[in-house]
Amino acid sequence: MMNCKKTYSDIPFAHRQHLHDGHCALIHGHNWSFTVTFSCHETDLNGFVVDFGKLGDLKDWIEDKLDHACLFNADDPEMDDLIARFGSLFKVYIIPNCASEGIAKHLHEIFDPMVRKQTNDRAWVAAVEVKEDSKNSASYSPE
Numbered sequence: 001m002m003n004c005k006k007t008y009s010d011i012p013f014a015h016r017q018h019l020h021d022g023h024c025a026l027i028h029g030h031n032w033s034f035t036v037t038f039s040c041h042e043t044d045l046n047g048f049v050v051d052f053g054k055l056g057d058l059k060d061w062i063e064d065k066l067d068h069a070c071l072f073n074a075d076d077p078e079m080d081d082l083i084a085r086f087g088s089l090f091k092v093y094i095i096p097n098c099a100s101e102g103i104a105k106h107l108h109e110i111f112d113p114m115v116r117k118q119t120n121d122r123a124w125v126a127a128v129e130v131k132e133d134s135k136n137s138a139s140y141s142p143e
Helices: 056-065 079-089 100-118
Strands: 002-015 028-040 069-073 091-095 123-131 137-140
Touching (some): 002 056, 028 100, 056 100, 069 079, 079 091, 091 100, 100 123
Parallel strands (some): 002 069
8 A cells, every 4th residue: 555645734723622621612723734644555647646736625625614714513502602693703614523633533534535536536535634733633544
């Protein structure tokens, strides 16, 4: 199996962990980065796992959904009120779990079908690493 990685960095967005008993329960932001690991059994005619120049759909998705967004857990009890009162002040993106671990899994679920379609199922997303900052990260790879 062949692998390669692409990193998308300096992606500013906020989130909150409503069940956390500390500061993470407050809306706060990070300058995130994502490293996507691509895999294949056979490279393309150029010898590539994926053609980095043809991954614009992933970059566009990140910019459209996450750049300067505020992520909420789908079960956040304050979310509906915040959106109703202040929804015009931030771009909302809702996922099941907006911890780094949940974001990594969510990105895998979004990016893997995109890569499989772009490569006619020749390549796939093997893993996604999400970094909140230079010290904290989480990753997801399917079993």
